[in-house]
Amino acid sequence: MSATPAELAPRPAAHPRWRSAAFGIAIEGSFEAPGLPAGEVPADAPRTRVEVVEAAAIEARRRGPETRLLQEFFGKDETPARSIDHLPGIGYRLYARHFGLAFVEEDGARVLCAPPEDEPWSWQRFLVGRILPWAAVLLGREIFHAGAVAIDGRAFALIGPSGAGKSSLVAQLVLRGAGFVGDDVLTIDEDLRAHPGTGILCMRHAERAAMGGAAFARVGRLLGDSGKLYLEIEREPGPLPLGGFYFVARGRPGEAAIEPLPAPDFRLLLGNTFNESIQSPQRLRRQFELCAELAARVPMARVHVQPGVSARALAEAVHEHARSLP
Amino acid sequence: MDDPLLRARVAIPEHVVRRRFAEESIALNLRTGQYHGLNATADEILDALAAGAAPEQVARAIAERTGAPPGRVSEDVLGLLRALAERELVEIHERDAG
Numbered sequence: 570m571s572a573t574p575a576e577l578a579p580r581p582a583a584h585p586r587w588r589s590a591a592f593g594i595a596i597e598g599s600f601e602a603p604g605l606p607a608g609e610v611p612a613d614a615p616r617t618r619v620e621v622v623e624a625a626a627i628e629a630r631r632r633g634p635e636t637r638l639l640q641e642f643f644g645k646d647e648t649p650a651r652s653i654d655h656l657p658g659i660g661y662r663l664y665a666r667h668f669g670l671a672f673v674e675e676d677g678a679r680v681l682c683a684p685p686e687d688e689p690w691s692w693q694r695f696l697v698g699r700i701l702p703w704a705a706v707l708l709g710r711e712i713f714h715a716g717a718v719a720i721d722g723r724a725f726a727l728i729g730p731s732g733a734g735k736s737s738l739v740a741q742l743v744l745r746g747a748g749f750v751g752d753d754v755l756t757i758d759e760d761l762r763a764h765p766g767t768g769i770l771c772m773r774h775a776e777r778a779a780m781g782g783a784a785f786a787r788v789g790r791l792l793g794d795s796g797k798l799y800l801e802i803e804r805e806p807g808p809l810p811l812g813g814f815y816f817v818a819r820g821r822p823g824e825a826a827i828e829p830l831p832a833p834d835f836r837l838l839l840g841n842t843f844n845e846s847i848q849s850p851q852r853l854r855r856q857f858e859l860c861a862e863l864a865a866r867v868p869m870a871r872v873h874v875q876p877g878v879s880a881r882a883l884a885e886a887v888h889e890h891a892r893s894l895p
Numbered sequence: 896m897d898d899p900l901l902r903a904r905v906a907i908p909e910h911v912v913r914r915r916f917a918e919e920s921i922a923l924n925l926r927t928g929q930y931h932g933l934n935a936t937a938d939e940i941l942d943a944l945a946a947g948a949a950p951e952q953v954a955r956a957i958a959e960r961t962g963a964p965p966g967r968v969s970e971d972v973l974g975l976l977r978a979l980a981e982r983e984l985v986e987i988h989e990r991d992a993g
Contacts, residue, residue, distance in 0.1 A: 835914075850926070853923060857921075861914040
């Protein structure tokens with residue numbers, strides 16, 4: 570018989586216990602976590618506790634007949650690179666090659682991580698990019714694949730496919746004085762406020778080269794390089810009203826840099842929500858109603874990334890447009 | 896056309912959430928997790944049915960307003976109703992006598 574999560578023994582705490590907030594939830598842990606600075610957390614925020622445990626403890630949650638495989642991705646060598654299992658009533662088991670195993674209890678209130686021996690910034694890419702957002706959804710938050718910056722006290726979300734230039738745009742906006750809200754994982758609550766993610770921005774080498782070393786160093790502190798560069802950035806301290814959405818995509822020469830969307834398609838938002846695997850009626854309703862509210866009330870525009878137009882020039886256009894929005 | 900479905904009572908079940916957008920409305924079936932787009936005409940028909948009108952009343956009103964042949968409009972309304980029922984977006988009940 571396999572162990573229950575409550576029986577899984579944590580590794581001895583190597584760091585003092587800390588509390589931080591990200592993705593609209595309060596997080597408690599006792600390990601080094603760049604991007605999750607300790608601080609005050611809102612008293613009414615849903616809470617999760619993250620513990621680092623031995624891999625064997627999570628392995629004990631083996632797939633059984635009741636277990637449902639939600640996602641499985643294979644690498645080029647045809648071995649599983651990532652998988653997610655649901656153990657109904659108990660929780661979710663998440664695996665990612667190079668990042669280890671994690672277990673998120675059914676209600677999101679407790680997270681167990683069994684990382685490989687690696688630098689914290691490295692294995693925690695899985696923690697902050699997948700595991701904590703998963704817990705946040707279980708705790709009742711709604712999350713979008715979006716970066717975000719703060720301009721004049723409002724948050725502006727940047728949505729787009731991988732490689733569209735979102736991170737460059739975020740970095741350039743930060744250099745222009747915008748606050749950093751998050752990179753690729755953005756929580757928006759029912760009051761249409763954007764909650765900061767972790768204080769880490771991921772950029773490609775090509776983006777750094779285009780930006781120049783001096784500007785890159787002003788964006789944040791380099792944590793490490795895993796083929797992409799990870800920067801620690803000071804983030805906004807709390808939630809901000811959402812001022813607009815920008816959908817970033819490759820444009821054609823001659824197109825306007827910014828094209829307002831007077832009647833935005835609800836599916837633009839729905840298609841960029843995080844975690845299509847959790848489909849309880851409550852979650853589906855929450856997601857649907859939030860997307861509908863956002864489509865009705867929050868200004869949206871397309872940002873066309875045109876050949877020959879620098880991220881800096883585009884950031885200037887976005888900055889000015891964001892400031893002009895009512 | 897004398898299909899008993901024309902006199903049915905139609906209800907939107909609790910597991911269906913519907914929101915109207917600029918050019919369409921979207922219905923979400925919370926049981927299946929599937930989203931369904933409805934154009935303006937389908938949305939108008941569903942609104943009228945959900946408000947208590949019988950399909951034949953809805954068809955008659957549309958035929959009068961648009962000038963389309965009543966028989967064809969009735970067929971279209973019933974076709975929509977069957978499609979909605981198949982997707983569990985509506986419940987169809989016999990109308991109480993009297």
